[in-house]
Amino acid sequence: MCGIIGCCSNHNVLHNTINGLKKLEYRGYDSCGITFLLNKEFHTFKSIKRIEDLSKNINIDGGLAIAHTRWATHGKVSLDNAHPIYSSDKKYIIVHNGIIENYLKIKDTYLKEYIFYTETDTEVIINLIDYLNKKCTMLESIKRLYEILEGTYACLIIDKNEDKIYFIKNKSPLILGFSNELIITSDILALPKNTKKYYRLKDGDYGYITKDTYSLFNINDQNHFLFLDYYPLNYDISLKGFKHYMEKEIYEIPDLLHNYINKKYENRIINTLKNSNKIYLVASGTSFNAASLGALFFSQISKKESYAFISSEFQIDNTYDDKAIFVVISQSGETADLIKAISKIKKKNYEVIAICNVENSTIKEMSDYFININAGVEIAVASTKSYTLSSLVMYQLANIIVDNDYKEKLTDIVDNISSIFDVKDKIKKIASYISNKEHLYYLGKGIDYLLCNEASLKLKEISYIHSESFPSGELKHGSIALISSSSIVIGIITDPSNANLIRNSLEEVKSRGAKTYVISLESLSLDSDSIIIKDFDKYLSFIPISIIIQLLAYFTALNLGNDIDKPRNLAKSVTVE
Numbered sequence: 001m002c003g004i005i006g007c008c009s010n011h012n013v014l015h016n017t018i019n020g021l022k023k024l025e026y027r028g029y030d031s032c033g034i035t036f037l038l039n040k041e042f043h044t045f046k047s048i049k050r051i052e053d054l055s056k057n058i059n060i061d062g063g064l065a066i067a068h069t070r071w072a073t074h075g076k077v078s079l080d081n082a083h084p085i086y087s088s089d090k091k092y093i094i095v096h097n098g099i100i101e102n103y104l105k106i107k108d109t110y111l112k113e114y115i116f117y118t119e120t121d122t123e124v125i126i127n128l129i130d131y132l133n134k135k136c137t138m139l140e141s142i143k144r145l146y147e148i149l150e151g152t153y154a155c156l157i158i159d160k161n162e163d164k165i166y167f168i169k170n171k172s173p174l175i176l177g178f179s180n181e182l183i184i185t186s187d188i189l190a191l192p193k194n195t196k197k198y199y200r201l202k203d204g205d206y207g208y209i210t211k212d213t214y215s216l217f218n219i220n221d222q223n224h225f226l227f228l229d230y231y232p233l234n235y236d237i238s239l240k241g242f243k244h245y246m247e248k249e250i251y252e253i254p255d256l257l258h259n260y261i262n263k264k265y266e267n268r269i270i271n272t273l274k275n276s277n278k279i280y281l282v283a284s285g286t287s288f289n290a291a292s293l294g295a296l297f298f299s300q301i302s303k304k305e306s307y308a309f310i311s312s313e314f315q316i317d318n319t320y321d322d323k324a325i326f327v328v329i330s331q332s333g334e335t336a337d338l339i340k341a342i343s344k345i346k347k348k349n350y351e352v353i354a355i356c357n358v359e360n361s362t363i364k365e366m367s368d369y370f371i372n373i374n375a376g377v378e379i380a381v382a383s384t385k386s387y388t389l390s391s392l393v394m395y396q397l398a399n400i401i402v403d404n405d406y407k408e409k410l411t412d413i414v415d416n417i418s419s420i421f422d423v424k425d426k427i428k429k430i431a432s433y434i435s436n437k438e439h440l441y442y443l444g445k446g447i448d449y450l451l452c453n454e455a456s457l458k459l460k461e462i463s464y465i466h467s468e469s470f471p472s473g474e475l476k477h478g479s480i481a482l483i484s485s486s487s488i489v490i491g492i493i494t495d496p497s498n499a500n501l502i503r504n505s506l507e508e509v510k511s512r513g514a515k516t517y518v519i520s521l522e523s524l525s526l527d528s529d530s531i532i533i534k535d536f537d538k539y540l541s542f543i544p545i546s547i548i549i550q551l552l553a554y555f556t557a558l559n560l561g562n563d564i565d566k567p568r569n570l571a572k573s574v575t576v577e
């Protein structure tokens with residue numbers, strides 16, 4: 001989703017700004033832009049293509065710039081709507097992440113005389129600055145935004161008469177980095193390697209940076225600014241011979257699993273889970289699918305009452321038990337829906353354990369306990385290794401809190417998992433059959449249904465094929481009406497207690513003309529099954545199955561020639577509600 005970066009220096013900043021912008025690409029965007037301030041004149045370049053295209057057209061450099069990758073929310077993808085966005089008199093300019101909920105009311109209350117040139121909510125902020133600045137200083141105007149704006153916003157703003165970048169933050173991430181220059185950005189990944197210190201802004205912070213210094217304030221006058229040492233994040237962003245990051249990230253799973261055999265979890269986390277009588281898991285998208293697996297592990301392995309909730313649907317009421325614990329799962333650590341859910345949980349004084357792939361994240365900061373899944377940076381928008389590893393963390397915790405020894409079972413997987421790639425050709429065969437189809441259904445029961453949910457999400461995200469997953473028993477209660485001779489149904493069978501029931505449902509769809517494929521464990525397989533894998537522990541089969549369903553989505557999207565790592569309309573880090 002949108003990314004922002006601003007740099008102020010005694011040297012030219014084009015290189016670091018564009019490099020930073022490129023590192024924000026993985027978040028997903030549909031247009032981008034940059035503005036330099038040179039001798040009190042703005043110079044703006046925009047593109048509705050990729051950053052490469054933007055860079056080609058930039059013909060100047062300078063010591064002060066703000067830049068943006070936009071993921072359209074208000075207003076179509078167009079050069080006008082791309083940021084940076086000018087105030088109507090072109091005296092001020094802004095880049096903004098987030099959504100202003102009361103922008104229409106602001107227009108009506110303060111900005112009736114203003115002409116608007118874009119369809120964005122952002123233009124309201126910059127015209128409001130112009131309006132406020134007629135009566136007070138720029139810094140006071142920035143501070144007043146907190147009283148007027150409703151919604152989420154991280155903004156960088158320039159007044160063309162000042163060599164400064166003003167900033168303000170509410171519920172969207174913003175980080176101030178100190179390297180050879182001062183940099184302010186929405187994502188720690190965008191900071192240059194030679195950054196020495198950084199500060200993660202809190203809601204209510206505002207101020208400005210200049211070429212030599214910064215001024216930082218908080219609306220509540222809290223003196224809490226905590227500057228941290230920056231260690232260059234050691235992440236490898238080379239493709240290492242793979243065509244796409246998604247493929248590379250799936251292939252990383254076997255190696256990453258090795259680190260889990262002897263993984264230690266903090267005693268206080270174990271004790272908190274042990275002492276809880278209910279475990280509530282909250283997450284979005286693929287992380288929600290992992291949370292559903294987690295709920296199954298905690299209920300079936302640890303015998304604790306556990307439920308998974310979708311973050312955006314999460315409502316907290318008074319019925320939660322005193323001894324309940326909340327576990328939140330997020331790859332990015334910045335998902336707005338989950339951040340909102342955590343705020344609700346914290347207001348009721350419950351403790352939160354975060355399972356996340358990003359150490360320096362808002363979700364870590366909001367939580368009482370943090371477990372880093374250490375998957376390494378995940379660049380492809382479609383989450384793969386993070387799903388597998390966060391599910392594994394929950395499997396381990398579910399066992400540890402009831403003193404189950406799971407090491408032998410996990411070692412068996414770790415030692416054998418690489419052979420899963422031997423079925424690649426079989427996966428490709430299915431992929432080539434489904435690539436030109438419009439609909440596909442996954443069918444499972446129990447843990448297999450939960451895996452089908454993720455299989456279906458992964459496929460639709462990158463292939464754009466309409467896909468749904470059904471619990472096999474539920475099929476006959478309505479969805480079977482969809483089945484015809486043009487239907488494709490994929491069954492996943494890993495759980496002996498449900499295998500026959502899934503087979504029955506597959507027979508039902510077959511007899512109505514559907515083409516079926518089955519992915520099964522050896523001991524539950526029939527000769528006619530499409531992909532048969534070695535038997536693993538029932539609760540650990542999600543590891544090989546997750547790799548298969550991820551590869552199936554990948555090869556299907558590859559056949560279709562889609563932009564696999566940056567699928568249309570999607571963002572890696574969903575920072576708006």
Ligand code: AGP
Binds near residue numbers: 287330382384571
């Ligand atoms: C995963 O493939 C998706 N891109 C998406 O569903 C994602 O899992 C969801 O937006 C949650 O993100 P998070 O894990 O970073 O919180």
